[in-house]
Every structure is written in C-alpha cells, then in structure tokens.
Amino acid sequence: KQEVTQIPAALSVPEGENLVLNCSFTDSAIYNLQWFRQDPGKGLTSLLLIQSSQREQTSGRLNASLDKSSGRSTLYIAASQPGDSATYLCAVRPRSDSWGKLQFGAGTQVVVTP
Amino acid sequence: DGGITQSPKYLFRKEGQNVTLSCEQNLNHDAMYWYRQDPGQGLRLIYYSQIVNDFQKGDIAEGYSVSREKKESFPLTVTSAQKNPTAFYLCASSIDRGSNTGELFFGEGSRLTVL
Numbered sequence: 745k746q747e748v749t750q751i752p753a754a755l756s757v758p759e760g761e762n763l764v765l766n767c768s769f770t771d772s773a774i775y776n777l778q779w780f781r782q783d784p785g786k787g788l789t790s791l792l793l794i795q796s797s798q799r800e801q802t803s804g805r806l807n808a809s810l811d812k813s814s815g816r817s818t819l820y821i822a823a824s825q826p827g828d829s830a831t832y833l834c835a836v837r838p839r840s841d842s843w844g845k846l847q848f849g850a851g852t853q854v855v856v857t858p
Numbered sequence: 859d860g861g862i863t864q865s866p867k868y869l870f871r872k873e874g875q876n877v878t879l880s881c882e883q884n885l886n887h888d889a890m891y892w893y894r895q896d897p898g899q900g901l902r903l904i905y906y907s908q909i910v911n912d913f914q915k916g917d918i919a920e921g922y923s924v925s926r927e928k929k930e931s932f933p934l935t936v937t938s939a940q941k942n943p944t945a946f947y948l949c950a951s952s953i954d955r956g957s958n959t960g961e962l963f964f965g966e967g968s969r970l971t972v973l
Binding site: 748775776778780785786787788789790793833835837845846847848849850851 | 862864898899900901903906916917946948950960961962963964965966967969
C-alpha cells in the first residue's frame with residue numbers, strides 16, 4: 745500500500761526566507777502528485793499538480809519537483825510572506841487506480857513570522 | 859463562479875441521530891469524493907463516485923452512506939452506526955476523463971460535532 749510522509753510536521757521561518765517542503769512516497773508507480781494548501785478550518789486549495797511524466801511544475805513563487813525513482817517531491821516557495829502561513833499537504837494518485845483513492849500525507853504546518 | 863459548495867458549515871448532532879451533509883458542484887466534474895480529516899492525520903477516503911448512480915467504498919466507509927442521483931450532487935449521511943463521527947468532512951471533485959489531469963478540487967468543508 746502506498747504510504748505518503750511529510751517531514752517536518754511543523755516549520756517556522758522568518759519572512760523573506762525560502763520555504764522547502766518535503767513529500768515522500770513508497771511506491772514509485774504513481775499517476776500524479778498534487779500539492780495543496782489548507783488554512784485553519786477551511787478546505788484544501790490546489791497549488792500544483794505534477795503528472796508522472798513531468799519533473800517539475802511552476803506557478804508564480806511556487807515550484808514543485810518530482811523524482812519518482814527516489815519517491816520524493818519537493819515544494820519550494822520563494823521569498824516567503826506571512827500570508828504563506830498554512831498547512832501544506834501532498835497527495836499521490838496511484839497508477840493502479842487512477843480514478844480514486846489518492847493517498848494524502850499528514851501535512852506540514854508552516855508559520856512565516858514577520 | 860464554478861466551485862464546490864458544502865453545507866452546513868457547522869453541524870451538531872446528538873448521539874443516535876443520522877445527519878446528512880450536502881455537497882454540490884457546478885464544475886461539470888464526473889468524479890466526486892468524500893474525505894474525513896482528523897487532527898494530526900491525513901485525509902481518509904470515505905466514498906467516491908465516478909458516475910451517476912454508482913459509488914465505491916473508500917478506506918473508512920463503515921457507518922456512512924452516500925447517493926449519486928445527479929451529477930452535481932453527492933450527499934453523505936453519517937449514520938448512528940458511525941462510532942466516532944466528530945470530524946471535519948471534505949467533499950471534492952475531479953474531471954477524471956480522457957486525457958484530463960485528474961486534478962482534485964475541494965469544498966470548504968463541514969464540521970460535525972456529536973454532543
């Protein structure tokens with residue numbers, strides 16, 4: 745069974761520093777990997793989706809990389825701002841079941857201090 | 859604006875009662891999902907539906923029921939058989955058709971508290 749891990753569980757950085765968030769998965773046979781942001785008491789907002797054939801995706805200050813062979817994805821947030829404070833989750837869609845059953849990590853809670 | 863609407867946002871239930879959480883989407887997505895989120899844990903899949911009148915159990919379906927009579931709607935009933943129903947419930951949808959990416963979109967969630 746696919747296991748998805750996000751370490752650390754919490755992270756605090758000063759404003760302006762670059763954020764590096766990690767996501768590890770145990771089975772490299774994936775369909776895609778998606779990064780989300782969740783604010784307290786809210787739903788998840790999709791940030792980036794990387795297909796299994798891609799190595800990275802970029803959107804503004806966000807860049808996500810994917811290395812299937814090592815079972816890792818990294819989300820980079822450049823020049824962090826207090827508004828980036830949130831919980832960031834990654835989710836993997838297994839290739840064996842591309843329709844459902846995404847496996848989620850538990851998330852990394854980020855605090856950006858002014 | 860297209861999106862996913864969940865209601866109610868907050869719900870209180872007495873033990874022994876069934877409650878139904880609403881999820882409506884106007885994104886014309888085929889697939890819809892229900893997840894449960896507990897503090898410190900990842901999201902866990904309750905049920906998902908790929909097409910109208912068809913749905914499959916997820917990892918924690920016991921004590922829950924769903925229906926998919928319309929493409930836009932996927933209500934979740936939390937029955938009295940669910941042993942620990944207090945949680946944050948999230949509805950999601952995706953296109954999941956042809957060459958589409960399968961990107962998942964979420965509603966704002968419903969928080970259920972059992973008194």
